[in-house]
Amino acid sequence: MDGALWGSLNLLRKASLPWQESDVELVCDVVDQLAIAIQQAELHRQVQQLNINLERQVQTRTAQLQLAYDFEATLKQITDQVRDSLDEDQILESAVKALAKRLGVGCCNAAIFDIEQGTSTIRYEYAAGIPPSMGKVSQLADFPEIYEQLLQGHHFQFCSLLAHPERGTVSMFACPILDDNGVLGDLWLVNQSFYEFNDQDIRLVQQVANQCAIAIRQARLFQAAQAQVKELERLNRLKDDFLSTVSHELRTPMANIKMAIHMLDIILRDLGMFKTRENPLDRYFRVLKDECQREINLIDDLLDLAQLDSQQTSLTLSEVSLQSWLPKAVEPFLARAHNQQQGLEIEIAASLPTVKTDLSYLERTLAELLNNACKYTPVGEQISISASVDDQSESEAVVVRVCNSGVEIPISEHDRIFDKFYRIPNSDPWKHGGTGLGLALVKKLVERLEGAIHVESCPGKTTFVVQLPIA
Template identity: 50%
Template sequence: MDPFQPCSDVIRDRANPHDAAEQELHGDLSPTAVEARDDRRFRALTQNSADIVVILDTQGVVQSVSSSAEKVLGYAPVEVVGKPVFELVHPEDSSLITQTLERAIQSPGLSLSRVEWRIKHRNGCWKVLEVILTNLLAEPVVRGMVINARDVTEQKLTEAALHLRIEREQLLMSIVQRIRQSLHLKEILNTTVAEVRQLLQTDRVIIFCFAPDWSGDVVTESVAPDWSPILGSHVVDPCFQQSYVEPYRQGRVTTIDDLDGAQIAPCHRALLANFQVRANLIVPILQGAHLWGLLIAHHCSAPRHWQAWEIEVLKQLATSLEVAIHQSQLYQQIQQFNIALEQQVQQRTQELRQALHFEALLKRITDKVRDSLDENQILQTAVDELGAGLQVLCCDVGLYNAALTTSTIRHEYNAALLPQKGQEFLLSESTDPAIYQHLFRGQYSHFCPLKADCARLNVHKYTILASPLFDDQGSLGDMWLFRYQQDWFNDQEIRLVQQVANQCAIALRQSRLYQAAQAQVRELERLHRLKDDFLSTISHELRTPMSSIKMAAQMLRVILQKTGLLESSEQAAEYFQILHSECQREISLIDDLLDLSRLEAQVEPIMLMEVDLRVWIPAIAEPFEERTGSQRQHLQIQIPPDLPLLTTDLKYLERILTELLNNACKYTPAGEQITVAVRVLDEMGLGSREREPSGMSEPESTETGQCPLATLPCSSRAISLSSVWLQISVCNSGIELPTSELAHIFDKFYRIPSSDPWRHGGTGLGLALVKKMAAQLGGSIEVESANQQTCFILQLPFKPLE
C-alpha cells in the first residue's frame, strides 16, 4: 500500500453504500445512524494521520483540518477552520491553486496528481507541502474536496543546496579549465582575478607577488568601478616577515569579516583602510615549499562574513594557480632555452660536423680494437688511427710496470718527432711528476712543458695531451699526443682521446684476462688429464690385489668353516663379514672408476637391441619389491599399455635404472612412495595427453598416490618413432633436496652435505656414471625436487642415431 495514499480513498471505500458486506453489517441500522458512525470514523482517521488532511468547500474555505497541521504549520485547527486557504498560500501560488481547485471540481471522485504548495508557517516562514487533491463532494461522509499534504520543506532545501553546490563546482571547474588553457602567466592571473570576483560577488580581487625581502607588488587586479584600483602598488609590511611568512607557507588562510572589530596590528589596519577594505579573504599561493604570493579578495562596501564554500573555492583556485604558474614558468624557461638554442645553431653546426667525424673515427677504432684480443695489435691500431685522424705530430702509448714506477713506450704513430718506441724511463725522473699523479687518478693532462723531458729531448716545443689507460682496477699506462706549441686540443678532441684510451684500457684488460683464462684452462685441462690418468692407473693397479684379497678371504673362510671355528666364534664371523663387505665395497669403487674411465674415453661401443619395457621394467624392479616392503615403502610402476619397443643398450639402461631405484630405496622414509613412470614425448617435449586433448584414458593403477612430477599416459594411436622420445622417471616422496645442490648432484665424488640422516654409504660415482651412460645412449637425465618430492627424469630416443 502506498504510504501516501489519500485518506479520502480509504473513507470512500468504507462509506460506499453499495458494498455488500457493509450492507449486511448495517442492515439493522438507520441511514442517519450509519452516516453518523462513518463520520466519526473519518474524523478519527484524519486526526491520527501523520500527514495534514484538510477538507475544503468549493470556494476553498477550510471545513476541517487534522491535528497534524499544528505540528507542521504551527496553527491549531480552530485557527484555520472557516478561513479561505488562499490566506495561507504564497501569493505566487494562488493562481495555481485556483486552477487546481477548478479541475478538481470538474473531476468528481478523481485524485489529481501531486503538486507543491507553499504555505505560510505561523512564525512567518514558508513551508513546502506536497499535495494530493481529491473531489469527494458527492460522498455523504465528507461532502468536500479532501487535501492530503506532506511537509517536504527539508527535502526541497537539501535539493536546492545540492543544486547550488553543483553549480558552484561546475563554475569552479570552468574557471580552472580556463586557467589551464593558457601558458602565459599574465593571462592566467588576469583570468583568475576576474573569474573569482564574479564568482564571489565581491568588490576587488588581487594577486600579490612577493619579492625576496618579503615586500611585494600587486601584479593583477579585478576591481568594481566604484572602488580605487591598486594595481602595481608596492607594499612594504614591516611585520609581515616576522608574523605571517611561516604560517602562510604552512597553508594558513586568513579571513577578516569586519575590519573595525578585527584583532590585527595597527600598521596592518592602516594598510587595509588605505585600500578601502572592510573585509578580506587571503589564501597563499605556493611553489613547492616557497611562498610565491597571495590570492586576496577585498569586500569594500560593507563587512562580510566569508562562508566555508567561498574559502574552499579560493583554496582550490590557489592550488590550480600553483600548477599553472609552475607550468608557465617552465614554458618561459623553454622559450628562453629555444632562443638561446637558436643563437647556438651556427656554432653547434661546426661542432656537430667535427663530432660526426670523431664519432666515425671512434667507431672505426673501437671496431678494430674489439675485433682482436692481441695486445700489440690493439695498441698499434689505436695510435695509428688516432694520430692520423687528429693530424697530430706523434701519438704513443706507454705501459706501466706493476709497481707504477716505470713506463715503456710500446707503440707509437710518429710523423715529426724522434722515435722512442721501446724506450723505458723512470716516472720519478719526469720533469713534472704531478702529471703522473693526475694520470694515476684517471685524469688527463693538457700542458706545454717548459723543460726537456728524458723521453722526448726536444719536447718543450710542443703542446701535449696525456690521457690515462685507466679502469676500475687501476692504471695500465698512458697515451700521449703532440702538437706544435701554438696549437691546442679542444674539448671534443680531448673527449675523443679519453674515449679511445678507455676503449684501449678495456680491450687491454680483456686481452690480459683472456690470456690468463687461457692459461688457467690449459692448466685445468692438464690437471684433469693427470687426475683421470691417475684414477685409471690406480684402479687398474688395485683391481688385481683386491681380487686376490677377496679370493684369499673366501678360501680362509672355507678353511675356518671346515675346522668349525666360525660357528664357535661369533666375533670371528663378524670380522669375516666386515672383511667381505669392505672388500666388496672397494671392488665396487674400482669397477665404477674403471667404468667411468671407459665412458669418458668412449672406447666401449654400445650394443643396441629392442626391448619391451612393459615386461623388462617390472623384471628389473622385482628385486626391489621385497626391499621396499621390508622398509615399509610403497613401490609403484606406471607403464602405458601401448608403449612401443625401445632400441637401446640394455646393459647401460639396466645400470641406470638399478642405480636410481637403489638410491630411492636408500633415501625414501618409511611410509612414503617410490614411483617408476614411463611416458612418450614428441619432438616438442609434450606428452601424449598434451598432444591429444580428447580420447585419452588414465592407466589403471593398483596403488594409491600419483607422482605429480612425471606421469602421463601414452596415446593409443600409432607413434612415429623418428620424432618421439621416451621418458622414464623415478620419483620418491618424503625427501627434498636443496635447490643449490641440484646442479652438482651428477658430479663425480659429490655427496650432498647433511642430507643423509641414515648415514648410507656410497662411492659418490653412481649418479656420475648414470649421467655418462645416459649421454652414451644419446639421451639426458635431470633432477627436480620440490614439495617433499624428488624426481630423476631420464629421456632417451626410441631409435638412437648410429
C-alpha cells in the first residue's frame, strides 16, 4: 500500500483447476480492500495511542498544577499565620507546626542565633515520639561544618552515619532563616533515614524561612519602637514629676516674695518715693511686680496641668445656660479690648440647650481663649464670641467659637500650638509675653469636660472652636 509491503495473501488450489482471469481479478480486489482495512486499523491504533499519550500529559500537567496550587495554598496559609504575630516565639511556633504537619516529618525545630555570643538557641520544637530539645543552646564554634554553611546562607540535607542515642539514624535538612541583613537563625527537619527531602520540600522550607525572617524583623522593629515609646513616656512622666515638684517648691517662696513686694510698695509709697511715674524706682518696681506675677502664673499653670494629667481633682458638674452665663464671663474683657482699640462682640443663638459642665473649668477655658485673643489681635481688629448648636456633629453638642481678625495661624502650627511651652514666633503685637502653657491647659480642660477643641484659620482670621456636650 502506497509503495510499502504489508504482507501477502497466498491461495492454493488443485492443478486440475487453473486460475481464471476473473479469479485473479477478484483476488486482487480482495487484497486491495484488505490493505485498506489494515491501513485504517493502523491509523486507528495510532490515534488511540495519541489519545492515551495526550491523556497522560493532561493528567501529568493537572497533577503538576494541583501540586503547585497546594504548594501556594500551603505557603499562603503558613505565611498568614507567621505574619499575623509580632511575637518571635509565636512566629517560630506557627512555622514549625505548619511545616511538620505539612511534610509529615518526625521532628521540626527553629533556633535563633546570637552572633555576638556565638550561640544557637532552639526556641520551638515539634517532635513526634522524639525527646524534645527546646531551649537547648549550642555553641556555633563546636559545629563549624554545620554553622559555617548556614551562616553563609546555604541549606543542606544529610543522613547521620552513626545512630543517635535518642533519635537513631535519621535524615536531616537544615535551612537558614536569613534576610538582606544577615542570618537570624535556622530551621531543622528530621525524618526517617530512608527519607529524601525533594525539591518541593526544600522550596517550601526556604519560602517559610524567608517569611519567618521578614516577620522576625518586623517583630523586632515593633518591639524596639514600643521600647522607645515606653522610654519616652517614662521620660515625659519624669519631666512632669520634676516640673510639678519644682512648682510646689517654688510656690511658697514666690508667695513670700509677692508679699514682700506688696509690703515694700506700701512703705515706699508712704515715703513718697512713687510721686512721679518718671521716677526710675517706680519703673523698676513695676517690672519687679510684673515678673513676680508672671512667675506665679507659670507655677499655677504647671500645677494645674499636673493635676489635670493625674486627674487628681474630681469634676463638679452642673447644668449651665450659656445665654445668661456667657455675657457675664466676657464682661471683664470689654475694658481691656476697648483700651487696646479692639472690637468685642457676642453672638448667642436664640434657642440654645444647656450644657453639663464644670463651671470653674469652663470659666478658665474661656478666660484663656479671650486672653489670647486680646493679646494677639492688632489695633482696629475685631474679637467675637459665639455659641450655637453643632449641626454637623454626630452627637449633640454646643459649639463656642472665639474668633479674632487681623491674625492667622499657619496650618503647620495648628497641632503644635496645643503643646506645652510652645509659642508661635513673632505673633505678639502687644509684647505681653507668656508661658506657652495657656492653650495646653485649655486642651486638657476641654478634654476633661469630655469636649473637643481645634483651631481654624484663614487669611486674616483665626477661630478656636470648642465643642461641649449637651446636658
